[in-house]
Amino acid sequence: MESEEFECIIIGAGAAGLMCAAEVGKRGKSVALLEHNETAGKKILISGGGRCNFTNLYTSPKDYVGSERHFHKYALAEYTPKDFVSLVESYKISYFEKESGQLFCAGSAKEILNMLLSECRSGEVALRYKEKEIEVVRDGDFFLVNSQKNRYRSRNLVVATGGLALTSIGASPFGHQIGQKFGHSLVTTQPGLVPFLGTDYSKLSGVSIEAEISCGGKKIRHYILFTHKGLSGPAILKISLYWAQGKLLTIDWLPGKKIAPHLKYSDRTLKSILTNFFPSRFAELIAGKVGVDWSLKLGEISNKNKEKLIEFIHRDKFNPLGTEGYRKAEVTLGGVSTSEIDPQTMQSQLQEGLFFIGEVVDVTGQLGGYNFQWAWASAYLCARSLK
Numbered sequence: 001m002e003s004e005e006f007e008c009i010i011i012g013a014g015a016a017g018l019m020c021a022a023e024v025g026k027r028g029k030s031v032a033l034l035e036h037n038e039t040a041g042k043k044i045l046i047s048g049g050g051r052c053n054f055t056n057l058y059t060s061p062k063d064y065v066g067s068e069r070h071f072h073k074y075a076l077a078e079y080t081p082k083d084f085v086s087l088v089e090s091y092k093i094s095y096f097e098k099e100s101g102q103l104f105c106a107g108s109a110k111e112i113l114n115m116l117l118s119e120c121r122s123g124e125v126a127l128r129y130k131e132k133e134i135e136v137v138r139d140g141d142f143f144l145v146n147s148q149k150n151r152y153r154s155r156n157l158v159v160a161t162g163g164l165a166l167t168s169i170g171a172s173p174f175g176h177q178i179g180q181k182f183g184h185s186l187v188t189t190q191p192g193l194v195p196f197l198g199t200d201y202s203k204l205s206g207v208s209i210e211a212e213i214s215c216g217g218k219k220i221r222h223y224i225l226f227t228h229k230g231l232s233g234p235a236i237l238k239i240s241l242y243w244a245q246g247k248l249l250t251i252d253w254l255p256g257k258k259i260a261p262h263l264k265y266s267d268r269t270l271k272s273i274l275t276n277f278f279p280s281r282f283a284e285l286i287a288g289k290v291g292v293d294w295s296l297k298l299g300e301i302s303n304k305n306k307e308k309l310i311e312f313i314h315r316d317k318f319n320p321l322g323t324e325g326y327r328k329a330e331v332t333l334g335g336v337s338t339s340e341i342d343p344q345t346m347q348s349q350l351q352e353g354l355f356f357i358g359e360v361v362d363v364t365g366q367l368g369g370y371n372f373q374w375a376w377a378s379a380y381l382c383a384r385s386l387k
């Protein structure tokens, strides 16, 4: 079978791959975008609850984690949220700001996917679906890319296959394997933006409380949601980026306030004080944890037990059994190490013409539109630097 030749081949038609293909094509280069699914951008479609939180207006490098603290700065500065918003506005897609700079489609995530596909059409991108079992080999200055159905060759190969979250819609370790095949090191992967397993809070399932959670020096104040299996909600998803197995989390269930002065009213019951601050199911749990009958008046409760109440309310210790895994994670922490990638081009420093963009690399954004912004920015930078 004859190989088809392109100036650039991109593997993975997700957020980063679509953006990169469109930008390469619009610069007049021949480009093929290979995807093993039967359609493109499946994660875009389910993102942001079907409305795609496509960027965050306040994106800054500190909203990302990765082994190298400065790697992502250049890309984020070269392609900003404003640049993506201009593209969205040029397609007359209506959007709204939910909280702290998070932009969502007013209609549906499909509009973002359609916009990217339309950009690909403008760039005459050859979009090839159902390209399964792709293998890549080096042949002189070329990459030979063979799938079950087709053979391709190109001087430039862009790996945009994303992370490991949601294998049910196409996630695979392909990008990590290609990285390793070409000599790149891999930063250990783990699910990120993910709920935690393991508490005895199952009776509280569905209750949500604003709290401050800290782990390894990082503090997050937001809502915690009790689930059947453990803890979730934005505070938990966000702190999961800083957690590793065995690390203890500390939770202040009453951030910004002090419970101690309220425990001095000797003629009031513990129940009346606690239910003043917390949903009654949680208030009852607090009393149970400390082993105090909540119908007692505060004057009848020992100082030792009051200390225990204060300790639990402001410094509760939570040791997760684990996370709900890639099935429930929004992102993958770790990935292809950035130490061997040029931050100004996204090109491998080990193999000329090999690029890594999007979630496959060891750059992970916070909850709130930062991961798509990284996908767009790293894709744009790569497309601009391709020779």
Ligand SMILES: Cc1cc2nc3c(=O)[nH]c(=O)nc-3n(C[C@H](O)[C@H](O)[C@H](O)COP(=O)(O)OP(=O)(O)OC[C@H]3O[C@@H](n4cnc5c(N)ncnc54)[C@H](O)[C@@H]3O)c2cc1C
Binding pocket: 011, 012, 013, 014, 015, 016, 017, 034, 035, 036, 037, 040, 041, 042, 043, 044, 046, 047, 048, 049, 052, 053, 054, 055, 131, 132, 133, 134, 160, 161, 162, 163, 165, 166, 169, 170, 171, 172, 173, 174, 329, 330, 331, 357, 358, 359, 360, 368, 369, 370, 371, 372, 373, 375
């Ligand atoms: C439920 C959910 C909701 C999310 N919501 C948001 C949000 O609102 N805002 C936000 O910023 N981020 C969100 N994210 C994260 C965001 O979707 C990702 O960070 C982003 O899609 C990464 O882009 P990417 O192009 O690197 O990878 P992906 O978008 O995952 O694309 C990778 C593509 O490569 C393809 N592929 C994989 N392996 C192969 C292979 N072997 N051969 C060929 N093709 C392959 C995949 O099928 C896929 O099409 C969400 C994630 C999830 C799971």
